[in-house]
Amino acid sequence: MTQSAGKYDYIIVGAGSAGCVLAKRLSDNPANRVLLIEAGGKDDYLWIHIPVGYLYCINNPRTDWRFKTEPDAGLNGRSLGYPRGKVLGGSSSINGMIYMRGQSQDYDGWAQACGDDAWRWDQVLPLFKKSEDHYQGATEFHGAGGEWRVEKQRLSWEILDAFRDAAAEVGIPKTADFNRGDNNGSAYFDVNQRRGVRVSTAKAFLKTAGTRGNLEIMTGCQVKRLTLKNGPDGVRCTGVEFTGGGVHWSAESVHETVLCAGAIGSPHILQLSGIGSAALLQKHGIAPMVDSPGVGENLQDHLQIRMVFKVTNAKTLNMMANSWFGKMKIGMEYAMFRSGPMSMAPSQLGAFARSDPSQVTPNLQYHVQPLSLEKFGDPLHGFPAFTASVCNVRPTSRGHVRIASGDATQAPQITPNYLSTAEDRHVAADAQRLTRRIAAAPALKKYAAQELKPGAMFTSEEELVRAAGDIGTTIFHPVGTCKMGAASDPMAVVDSALQVRGVAGLRVVDASIMPTITSGNTNSPTVMIAERAAMLILAAHASSSKG
Template identity: 40%
Template sequence: MKENRYDYIIVGAGSAGCVLANRLTEDGRSRVLLLETGGSDKSIFIQMPTALSIPMNTKKYAWQFETEPEPYLDNRRMHCPRGKVLGGSSSINGMVYVRGHARDFDEWDAEGATGWDYQHVLPYFKKAETWAFGGDDYRGGSGPLGVNNGNGMKNPLYKAFIRAGADSGYLETEDYNGAQQEGFGAMHMTVKNGRRASTANAYLRPAMNRHNLTVVTHALVHKVLLEDKTATGVRFEQGGKVQEVHAREEVILSAGSIGSPHLLQLSGIGRREVLENAGIEVRHELPGVGENLQDHLEFYFQFRCKQPVSLNRRLDWWNKLKIGVRWILRKDGLGATNHFESCGFIRSKAGVEWPDLQYHFLPAAMRYDGREAFDGDGFQLHVGHNKPKSRGFVHVQSADPTQPPRIRFNYLQHEADREGFRDCVRRTRELISQPAMDEYRGAEIQPGEHIQSDEEIDTFVRQAVESAYHPSCSCRMGTDDKAVVDPRTRVHGLKNLRVVDSSIFPTIPNGNLNAPTIMVAERAADLIRGREPLQPAGVPVVMDEQWQSRQRPGEPERASG
């Protein structure tokens, strides 16, 4: 590198880092260095939406982290891939666009992240987005991120699933990212012109021709450099050569919910006991670093399909080839969608104020690696309890930056989380038994009709549940002694150091995490530049007014509990 001094140094070119790189260089004056451990995102398997399972399971594009044995999941080690490529996890994820419920962000504000309530964050969701059907009070019409519904639910199973929700007494929602999340409707994805709309494509690539942005790939950051209580730069390694670069203004960590706490700890910032056990000198004691780790779990409910309409008949090599060739030539067809084109958000029981269960509907029955689950036609629902109370940690193991941290989520430690998954099983069976699914519904393959009691469901869930790949909250934003960053994203007790990514969420939202991570980076960019935040939206939010006494609008009211 010719230079070693910049205004801002951003660590991690992922969902947040690419946004910051774009926004902090808009003025043409601030010199920004963006460091990324991975490399190019130009692979067809990243850019073609239907190939989403490949980059996530490829070492070249993703950190293949693994948890410690999870004590409440029969000591299973869980897969925890994180993006290691331009675009980060937005280049390897499922492209599902869910902001979360309005109350999720009001919860952040109540937890000490002052100013991050729904009305204040909505303008930043809008700023980031171009919604395929045009902007309005809730949706953006001119942002970098393209959002649409894939192929418009051409497969009849998508709409049958939505009708089944209505048959069950749930609401339909025209836009779960708008005024009303609760209900069943079309699902949205970050795809533009048939290509994955990662933050590398949406934000970074348009900024890479700016003279004041430098992007360095294959750079493993070892630590943040500190002088007393001030961050002055970072030390990183590229091609076997260790270098130091310095920041005039700030160092910003956007390495994700595993990478950011790990890098803080490698730098001597964190809980004293954790650092000393790893042989790292304590430079700044901050006990919340790496704690409060949260994630979403899900399992898939699989059914045989009585009609020859599922995607299972498109999973042979010949049909995959035709889909791929069409996408290469035209950027449309089955190659241009993630296939999750309808969804549902429901409350698990009366007394739950906003949805805590989420459905992704897939008109195929397949395994997580993309292979057929069984011969013949089928469909499946990915379902999970999205407001977990269990908490885990990310702990540095060694001063060697090439050694991964210890990761444990303590999945299903809390009884409320186990109860939530029992609700998932019972609500889903009721849903799929509705008349709308009669012409399609075949035998239940998984969990299997023999799984009925609480004990049987708990055993099945422990063995079958998988991560939804939403690690978050490990550098919590707030003002108490366990918070890592303040509401302006600055690390407590240190100068010129921020964390901006999903690790600073106080609690995990009800939905996928790419959209709120991008929103956080958009708002943080204004805070970093000293700009006044956008004016709060002041829009209504549609809620079930009888949430305390009923689980869904279409059932009789009853006492909560």
């Protein structure tokens, strides 16, 4: 038997980076009744809030969906763990906390793709600033007083400073700020923290909104499908069906239902509901309501090539964390000052560079760490080393997310298709060559950097591509699977107002709507997308109320 959860003006599916922002903005008006549904639990797990706690949140069923990719030819047949947050705050509760917007050209490209100048950089910059609370205060490029706190990191490392100097010696200049539309150069990343404690979107946007009488938050509830009805004006979404606490629930939306389940969850829910490729849906016994072949396609991600260099005469986290005295010192520093390694983002130093001079803007991003390990989850190496992870931030490879069955509890098939284009393979080889040039620069000479991974024996283009496939892994930035586009694009799932084509009363608001991936970390661009969506939704409702 299905139990009614009630009728709401707006239903939001997913309390992740976008869903928390939307819940706050839509419920600011006490006349709006809002339901926020989250499959995960509350964010009351200690390790969510301590920055280094991502080590205990990723691959933890309490906080992570623990998806796996299909074996990938570009990774030499390997399958990857694919972390996605399953908790209030979504991936912002388990991610690297890096505040990054991308490049102005990213958003100008979106505007061109969907034929709407409202997505241009100069138009979205005020949206970034609206939610921002930047440590420098209000400036031309930054906002103050918003919910989304941005601070400098609370530590530095000599070996990272030397890497930054070495990068400058090979032509990568130092910069003071990655977030002014041109991120060329190197700097320590700014982070979403407040005095050494993680700031997730749940903490930032739901902290006050969650006490409102007009906002209902239901955790531990997984959406099975959208409720769709055929009418004289076509298909309309009227709500959702979901399970939670052993109960089968239904909820009705008066104005709109908004999918904020992320680049994996949103296309999965659409497909389960009968919106997607008709052939795929029929294969799994789902009656197509709207034949939308782009649902689940256009998956893009940043593949990080984790190059490791063994060093001498350098202090790195490897040695500090491999002794009881070092661990005790680390713990005391955090307990007393909220600083030190426990306040670290997973990556501290960043750099943006061109893989070759023909690139108009930087197409590589470095995440540099004063540590090394075989793979995520393994113990740190017992010798001093640093890791220089390098990503192609404008990959041309495209993958997909597709239902594996009509059962909502079964994970979808995730196929990234990394390194599936000749361009991406060439950039991967060039990225490793550039990293070697940095490691050999004079500023790092006294540390005698010795390449451990992938190894100096890989030199030819073919060998370097093979090495990238062996050591490459996701840096947790999947986007694009419900892409925004013009009416002339048959693969566009949503229009420039993020409304699902062919379905009234339904929008998608999360990283899945990105036509192309941003040139950098994707969390804060998702917050910006939610800010724009909130404006569009509230304006549409105000217009309909007057009408």
